[in-house]
Amino acid sequence: MSASPSLRSVSGAARTKDVAFRIAMLACLTASALVLGLLIFDVMRDGLPKLNSALLSNFPSSQAARAGLQPALMGTIWLIAVCLVFIVPVGVATAVYLEEYADSSKWWNRLIEVNIQNLAAIPSIVYGILGLAFLVRGPLSLGRVVLAGGLTLGLLVLPVVIISGREAIRAVPPSIREGSMALGATQWQTIWKQVLPASIPGIATGVILALSRAIGETAPLIVVGAATFINFNPSGLVGDGGGFSALPIQIFNWISSPQEEFKQLAAAGIVLLLGVLVIMNGAAIYLRNRFENKW
Amino acid sequence: MVLGASRRRTGEAVIRALLFMAALLSVLTTVGIVFSLSAGTIAFFGDVGIGEFLTGTEWSPLFSDPKFGVLPLVTGTLLVTAIALVVAIPLGLGTAIYLAEYAKPRTRKILKPMIELLAGIPTIVFGYFALTYFTPAILNGLLGLDVPVFNALSAGIVMGFMVLPTVASISEDAMSAVPRSLREGAFGLGANKLQVSLRVVVPAALSGIVAAIVLGVSRAIGETMIVLVAAGQQPNLTFDPRESVETMTTFIAATAKGDIASGSTAYKTIFAVGMTLFLMTMAMNAIAIRFVRRYRQVYE
Numbered sequence: 001m002s003a004s005p006s007l008r009s010v011s012g013a014a015r016t017k018d019v020a021f022r023i024a025m026l027a028c029l030t031a032s033a034l035v036l037g038l039l040i041f042d043v044m045r046d047g048l049p050k051l052n053s054a055l056l057s058n059f060p061s062s063q064a065a066r067a068g069l070q071p072a073l074m075g076t077i078w079l080i081a082v083c084l085v086f087i088v089p090v091g092v093a094t095a096v097y098l099e100e101y102a103d104s105s106k107w108w109n110r111l112i113e114v115n116i117q118n119l120a121a122i123p124s125i126v127y128g129i130l131g132l133a134f135l136v137r138g139p140l141s142l143g144r145v146v147l148a149g150g151l152t153l154g155l156l157v158l159p160v161v162i163i164s165g166r167e168a169i170r171a172v173p174p175s176i177r178e179g180s181m182a183l184g185a186t187q188w189q190t191i192w193k194q195v196l197p198a199s200i201p202g203i204a205t206g207v208i209l210a211l212s213r214a215i216g217e218t219a220p221l222i223v224v225g226a227a228t229f230i231n232f233n234p235s236g237l238v239g240d241g242g243g244f245s246a247l248p249i250q251i252f253n254w255i256s257s258p259q260e261e262f263k264q265l266a267a268a269g270i271v272l273l274l275g276v277l278v279i280m281n282g283a284a285i286y287l288r289n290r291f292e293n294k295w
Numbered sequence: 296m297v298l299g300a301s302r303r304r305t306g307e308a309v310i311r312a313l314l315f316m317a318a319l320l321s322v323l324t325t326v327g328i329v330f331s332l333s334a335g336t337i338a339f340f341g342d343v344g345i346g347e348f349l350t351g352t353e354w355s356p357l358f359s360d361p362k363f364g365v366l367p368l369v370t371g372t373l374l375v376t377a378i379a380l381v382v383a384i385p386l387g388l389g390t391a392i393y394l395a396e397y398a399k400p401r402t403r404k405i406l407k408p409m410i411e412l413l414a415g416i417p418t419i420v421f422g423y424f425a426l427t428y429f430t431p432a433i434l435n436g437l438l439g440l441d442v443p444v445f446n447a448l449s450a451g452i453v454m455g456f457m458v459l460p461t462v463a464s465i466s467e468d469a470m471s472a473v474p475r476s477l478r479e480g481a482f483g484l485g486a487n488k489l490q491v492s493l494r495v496v497v498p499a500a501l502s503g504i505v506a507a508i509v510l511g512v513s514r515a516i517g518e519t520m521i522v523l524v525a526a527g528q529q530p531n532l533t534f535d536p537r538e539s540v541e542t543m544t545t546f547i548a549a550t551a552k553g554d555i556a557s558g559s560t561a562y563k564t565i566f567a568v569g570m571t572l573f574l575m576t577m578a579m580n581a582i583a584i585r586f587v588r589r590y591r592q593v594y595e
Contacts, residue, residue: 014487014489014490015487017489018487018488018489018490021488021489021492021493022393022397022488022489024389025389025390025392025393025396025397026393026397027389028385028386028387028388028389028390028392028393029389029390029393029394029406029410031386032386032390032410032413032456032459032460032463033409035413035456036409036412036413038424038428039416039420039421039424039428042424042427042428043420043423043424046427089317090317090320093313093314093317093318094314094317094318094320094321096314097311097314097315097317097318098318101311101314101315102318111322112318112319112321112322115321115322115325116321117584118325118577118580119321119324119325121510121513121576121577121579121580121583122328122517122573122576122577123516123517123518123519123544123572123573123576124517124519125517125519125544125547125548125569125572126328126332126517126569126572126573126576127328128547128548128551129328129331129332129335129547129551129565129566129569130324130327130328130331132551132565133331133334133335133566134327134331137557138331155324158320158321158324159321162321186306186307187307188306188307188310188311212415213415215417216416216417216418216419216420217417218417218418218419218519218520219418219519219520219523219544219548222519222548222551222552223547223548223551223565224551225551225552225554228554248417248419251419251423252419252422252520252523252524255419255422255423255426255524256524263423263427266423267423267427270419270420270423273417273420274416274420277415277416277417281415
């Protein structure tokens with residue numbers, strides 16, 4: 001690919017510019033790495049000393065020394081559970097419909113596809129408004145409860161599950177379907193017994209990535225009303241025991257405090273949050289590499 | 296067997312209908328969003344004139360003498376977005392060019408996920424970073440700018456790094472989709488990598504690059520937490536990046552956080568501002584989809 005030596009010597013200035021450009025492009029890439037490094041360094045420095053069992057088991061308090069995030073952690077676990085139960089059946093069913101049944105020459109199927117693309121681009125806070133208007137107040141009037149928060153997050157990350165589910169289903173070669181149908185299986189039997197089992201790794205990866213996005217979302221939860229002071233663990237999906245906080249909400253509340261000690265608690269919460277995300281993303285990568293079918 | 300077969304067919308039809316209903320839920324989500332925003336916005340314009348909302352220069356809906364001019368929120372959003380783009384466009388495109396044109400396949404396989412790692416970090420974490428590190432240590436310490444604790448500059452720059460992976464990743468896809476033959480033709484004419492990158496690959500991938508930038512804009516406009524934590528929440532009609540600003544998203548979050556009565560005008564402002572935000576991001580998204588289609592038509 002490189003030019004001949006004689007050409008290089010002819011245009012020495014061009015060669016210098018070429019090298020300078022290469023270095024500049026590399027510098028752009030290094031800048032993001034540097035910021036990522038600084039960010040992790042900053043959070044670790046502030047947060048690691050505070051990350052201990054008391055932080056995990058204590059309840060929020062006006063005194064930084066006694067404050068902890070147990071209700072927030074429990075709240076996040078409840079939210080993620082609701083989210084999981086919602087997104088897996090709905091997301092997979094949508095993906096199966098679009099890949100296996102939908103005739104894309106029909107306008108309604110194209111509408112569904114375009115709509116999913118658009119949903120992925122709507123700001124997360126707008127989902128919060130939807131949750132506030134339909135789930136917390138308005139038609140369902142559930143109040144500020146786990147079910148409302150979990151469903152709001154579920155609607156927000158549903159496109160991730162659908163899009164990765166479709167890719168996983170599409171990766172199953174047609175010959176598998178044809179073989180199954182030729183043996184007399186119906187379309188659904190083929191999907192249930194052949195296509196879905198073969199695409200589980202891809203679907204699971206998408207679900208984990210969707211949940212890892214849901215765990216870190218703060219803005220929609222603030223809008224559906226999670227930011228109030230909560231000093232108990234959730235004990236139900238709805239009703240009086242349904243009140244909840246969440247990890248990013250607790251972090252936000254601590255950041256908003258003017259006292260330095262609370263900012264350190266926020267950093268400790270962030271270290272915990274990032275740790276959970278690293279584990280989840282690691283699991284997703286492992287699943288993808290370990291169980292990826294080579295047809 | 297005829298009976299069995301027809302029963303099986305009924306079952307198949309029922310399953311198909313169930314799957315279709317699941318797919319329909321995503322359409323219903325959009326309908327729900329549009330409906331809730333419109334209903335709230337229409338109710339809001341029953342209390343406040345459209346003229347005051349769109350052209351007023353003061354925003355103080357929670358004061359005893361409330362003012363409902365949305366312009367300070369729009370300029371606040373645009374200011375932070377502009378700062379973010381000043382960071383994200385050059386760095387994102389530089390990253391994309393390096394990954395697409397210079398990096399060896401193996402380095403690219405390591406570097407690209409690392410850039411995407413930035414996209415996976417919750418935005419509240421970026422907010423913390425902007426407030427506790429970037430403003431005091433970089434802006435005030437390293438650069439000696441003497442900015443206040445809450446300012447648009449810090450939020451905007453840090454947001455730039457949040458948006459960067461979107462810009463880099465989509466433009467890299469577009470650049471990688473440029474056929475090898477175009478590059479080889481240019482090399483054959485004696486061009487070097489700089490010339491090939493800037494005069495062949497970038498122009499050929501331009502519609503994809505524009506789409507990446509537009510999607511970046513849309514992410515920046517819709518981002519809440521970085522600005523909520525680091526930019527203050529002062530609805531200033533200003534383009535001075537050192538000042539504290541309030542964006543549309545942060546107003547919504549801050550207002551919904553307080554326990555406000557359902558029928559009050561303050562509650563309705565959430566929907567009017569949400570509608571403004573929704574329309575702006577949808578317009579951006581529509582533009583991006585158009586551009587993406589264009590580059591797909593050319594090379595795939």
